[in-house]
Amino acid sequence: MTLIDKDWRFSFGHLYDTQKDFNHATGYFSYLTKTGFGDGPAAQNFDDRAWRKVDLPHDWAVEQSFSEKGSFSHGFKTAGKGFPEKSIGWYRKKINITESDKGQIISLKFDGVFRNSKVFFNGFYLGTEESGYNGFEYDVTAYVNYGGENTIVVRVDASMEEGWFYEGAGIYRHVYLQKANPIHVVTNGTYVTSEIQNDSAEVTAQVKIENKGNYKEGIEITQSILDAEGKQIATTSEKTAAPDFYKTANYTSKFKVKNPLLWDLEKPNLYRLITEIKQEGKSIDRYETTFGIRTINFDAEKGFFLNGKPVKLKGTNNHQDHAGIGTALPDELQYYRIKKLKEMGSNAYRCSHHPPTPELLDACDKLGMLVIDETRLMGINDYHLNDLKRMIERDRNHPSIFCWSVGNEEWNIEGGIVGERITNVMQGFAKTIDPTRPVTVGISSGFKSGISSVVEIMGYNYLGNGDIDAHRNQFKQQPGMGTEEGSTFATRGIYFDDEAKHYKSAYDKKPRPSFYSIEEGWKFYAERSYLAGMFIWTGFDYRGEPTPYGWPSVTSYFGMMDVCGFPKDNVFYLKSWWGNTPVLHIMPHWNWGGMEDKEIDVWVHSNCDEVELFLNKKSLGKKKMELNSHLEWKVKYASGTLEAIGYKNGKKVVSETKKTTGIAENIKLTVDKENISNANVSVVTVETTDKKGLHVPTANPEITFSIKGGKILGVGNGNPTSLEKDQFIDNVELVAITNFEEKKLASANASQLSSDNDNSWKEAFKDRDYKNQAPAYVYRGKFELSNNLKTNAVNFFYKKIGIDAVVFVNGNKIAPSTEDNQKYVLNSNVLNQGTNTIQIIAPPLQKVKDWDVMNTDPGIIQVITPAESWKRKLFNGFAQIIIQKDENAAEVVLSATANGLNTGTLIKK
Template identity: 55%
Template structure:
């Protein structure tokens, strides 16, 4: 097993902390934010059967009636040794098979009401808190749990978070064991869907432990706004200093602004300020920035704001915040302006799941997806339809991608408004966020007065908290009344749903953009629609009579200056909503890229007109055996002035490219070489050539990242494909490929982009827990001896080698026999019990006996609860090899660092093909 150096480093750091505490060294000052993703235990519970839910909420003092009486897994003494160990982020839905009884909108995964035994997930983690932390404030922060998360610490109920998308935090200072171990428990309930698309299940974003002094900057209490003036910018910083001491405090506040090179630009100091006991003080700081570098999608320049709180000359808190100086202005006649420069929105809508991993997307994979969008020419991202992971916004700040940050639920009662507020205060400092969205396609209220009133209230609330950004919503139920009339910026969802030009004439002072357009269907690499296979030809066509092709949609928005631009539905395919089909398709068909991020042909249409660099792309591929002599539609996407098409070296004509258009030829299919040549100003600029390939002969592997950080989190996205004997790609290859990995890396997911594929995405070890059936118990109270006899049934189908007895002490001493063979002799009682590997030759199919004898545990008090459960037998079924079929010639493997350094070797093998091994270094 590879050594996880990151975890070893954490253990070493913990040891140093404990040693420091033992010698009485001063506890660390200031703020610490520690990632809490490693070494969680996980098991499935049940929404209605208490036995299958580990007896949760069945005790005399249920978990809400008395403080500290969390029962079942919420009890810190609960034995979670049989549970699976894993690393966050984790999406248990991605691990499940698909089934026609599953939810259409969630990709037919086996979770939800029809699958109660896979709809409740329990998570537990034990972690130390050094004694030196006594006196600090400590909080646990969840970036996102799907969903309805009940959270406990050391048996104390902290609260329930119903939303599957919002960050939430609990101050656990008063509940902790300082100098000892602590247990955090989360029960996630994914029985009920929140949205109409795949949402995953579990703790699918990061968890953090935050430590800070009682005098500190309030969480999300810092807000930065910028104003651009002639020859300078003004950075206004508002913040709250929270005092959780029981006496007033005097503090000094320092703010420093650094440029991207780390040079100090401006600083301010407020000395001898006061804050009352258990109170917060508000401060405002103004910083002038001469000759500022402005943030924009083309040049995402970031400053760093450092904010420091000191008392008695010692630092008690420090925060670093990225600052982008920029202006936003919507004009009802001329569209969007960033820094007074017109910007046409070239955006995509995006859900948050990816092939193989579901919604548990590592940060490096988020970056991979965003860079794939940037490569297409995207400058804007709509979070459809919920707040994103905080890390996504950090990346958009750095990469220069404008973001519509979207609220998940329209409403003006306490919970919806609280969720809206939490989104606003968490995300308001990101320069990438240029617009808030208060809702999407609220058909029942879109066109009536109730909808208008709710929208007005929410919009006014947003503006009261952030006057620097406009408010929008996605409207698809007709553009004529209700919410449409009151929005600050109109969001059109599909121009086929109403008359956009008529609406603009009626509301000429209302800025507007296309929040959703396109919604076209296509299957990557498929050029003949096959209803039986549920494959849709990738030529850009109207998806439905009232909708428009990608080309028609972009032309409509590009030609109208008053429309700020559009967001295509969608950037990537996603699980669920397999419109226009249903089962057995499990993914959508809408993306410009498939669920792996492999480009479809529409990607190249948009890239042609969304980027300034020369682009040329041919479709279809030129493997069309059996179609010889038959007419074949050939399309070219390009931004060149002219394109010439050649088949086997013979010109088929040179045509002029219309702005925002494409070119078409129809020729009889003839195997060989098809070539498109682009010309600008009469000079050859760019060429694409495709060949008719032979049969697959060898595999190819390519990694987007050949060197990983040895941090246990970095990833490499690998593309596996097939080539023929001449080295030409085989675009219709469908070979089954098996993957093996060695070295300090692991495979975390596989995919191929086929929307109707029902193959597994993850291959994980299976654990089967067999309870011991108690058959007889005898106890001699005179000499306190006892005897337990039970049995378990070993399935005849079990062929694995790993059988483990996870034993809980039921005596002060005990001797254990299985099928009359001694497993352990005179074991002393242990709080955490014992674990025995049982040799297979001791066992037999069917019933096996277990006899435990020894000296009984004697109660000290009448109310003591003595353990009588001897534990379970656990069968471990090894995971099947990682494998995936190529689809349209490609598949994807995601490899993640395990924390060690060295060489990772990934081998791809397929019968009849030459195998390949790729080396990735981990440093």
């Protein structure tokens, strides 16, 4: 399997204007009428040279500006719903497949495209995938041009939203080219389970094998288990008959693993199952499956157990976007985000509300994070059950997953018989695919009837929405957990509400009558052993749902961390009671110039027995910490040092200070410790310090960035009302040639413009008699240029309408470029602001067959407007920049500048 994320071409189409959608699906025969008749960009020979180059994963929504007319759900980005010119995206990629690959099964594997994607290969329509969250695969074997070039085309329609949260747009997950023997393990075709008995584990490995060839003899299936060091610890082999042509067959192997290293939260031990298919003694297919050995169990009285030990679920809900990059997360960011949650003390993650990327689950497997995996929509027909089946079959070997969720807050059906029926079907259906894990549904419209009565694991969404204790007393055999809880509002680094600025204070307060603070929520679940734990809404802020506000707020306020992963103060409350190490955190900062002698609420989050607070070395008193609580002082502001000392068993164990800082003088760049070492993608924290090197928590300067040896992927700062750009990329505009006319020439050798302006011009190619053409034609047309001619790069990509063409722009003869003889670079000295004239002289193309379709499109004008420099304001002292090192670079150098500040530089090898 080969990753093919690099070097795609991208352009916007149009939702309903077929001309702006490159005349796709307008041919006499459409791609649904006759096989291989993909037209417009779906055609193999379509000219995409003027399109923008992109690498995957790619989210075109995050690249757009903000507008009040944009979708509330999608963070007011000017893409998708309501923006027909930014709702259709076309992707094209050319790949070579060798002659030696004949006899292999060639397929394309997509991990996810948002959304409603149509895929073509060499002009052949492969299929449509409506959901933006499903992985899918297409067999292209029959359509391959072996020994030559092949074209992959994807049309993405992101005009409709699936969720009510930011979902991005485009091919935002990985794409692979797969080559396999006709007899092979199907994608997601293994299923590994285990039972632990005393000091050993019995591992059962099921494998589904497919035969897309005519081989009818016997095969041998060999399976081996490797430990983390790659040492083989068990193996088995079976000779059997191959499946029939285009049929599948299932095979089962059993292993004994002595003294297995169990997968758990602290030591997430993993094994690998290697499945090989042999034909006449020769290996023809190899499939690798990562798995873990562990036990899970819910108890209606005592909660959740992992490997026989009680584990209180300390979870968070999360969407899949991140500051600066939207949904197009590099793999390294998945690990970064899970590490941030682990550092907070979290041990569980709910995929809200759709199947995640495979890489997120890999990160949870490797780092030790339990997962609720959730399907997108409830229902009992193929659309719903097939989505559920694909999710479970793809993900069921991940030891991190301990529960399947088949729905979330389906208010229309939660409380009635329809909800019961659907849940019973989906729950039973899930068990046929994976009987080892329970099923849950997140429920928010009361906990009295309907889904609540039949779901295996009760998912309570918000204790304010019903009487949890009463429901539990009615259904004492039904385990339960808080699938969503908390739902508070906070803006990082803000300590007074400011309704005009849409800022919410970071003090943990009850946000509204039916919702509870983070502390209130955790206390409720922590005190009840029958509740397995809770999942906070949310771990990270996300785009969209800027509740309780609207425009110009563009991100949520719910997160324990902001969209960058910078912690809000609630992180330290949770770290105190979810973690095992001493914690001491003072809030707020201590820069309150102008508020001298006014009382400031000072809170301390800690898990110490007692905490003493000092202001400028004067004790403000020692207080005893209650379990799962925090401490508060009223402190009259005076500049200087606020210090807290934490005691356990009467002994000082930890201290923390907040100091009044000087003005910002320096820019500091730091690679976050949660980054994977030696990774190509790094998350960099940007901040300012005073002359003593202290972080300035109130600084908000605009920082400008430059980079060598790499590229910048995105910038952010966690400000929920920031309308700054996430990405600074060159703008590629395609300008059509209009009013295209022609005039016959008497000589095929003509190469000079005639100065006459007679009436012999007519619409180009109209009623052309291809059997009686002139020796040559001169064509003319117009194109419009709006601004910035000197800074823009303007190119004419000629599409062949004749032989040996000669091109003139505004009367100036233009030579073709050396890199491409059908590309013409148009320098600013030959261009006009506004209307420009292009003329082409060429002998005509001749039809070989009467039914040949002749090209009548002269080409396209490409205008590249260079991007501004990358920049971002700090927000309450912080910003974030995500960088990627070039593949062949020895190091990447990031520089940051701002007026009045010393430059910051970061060098990463």
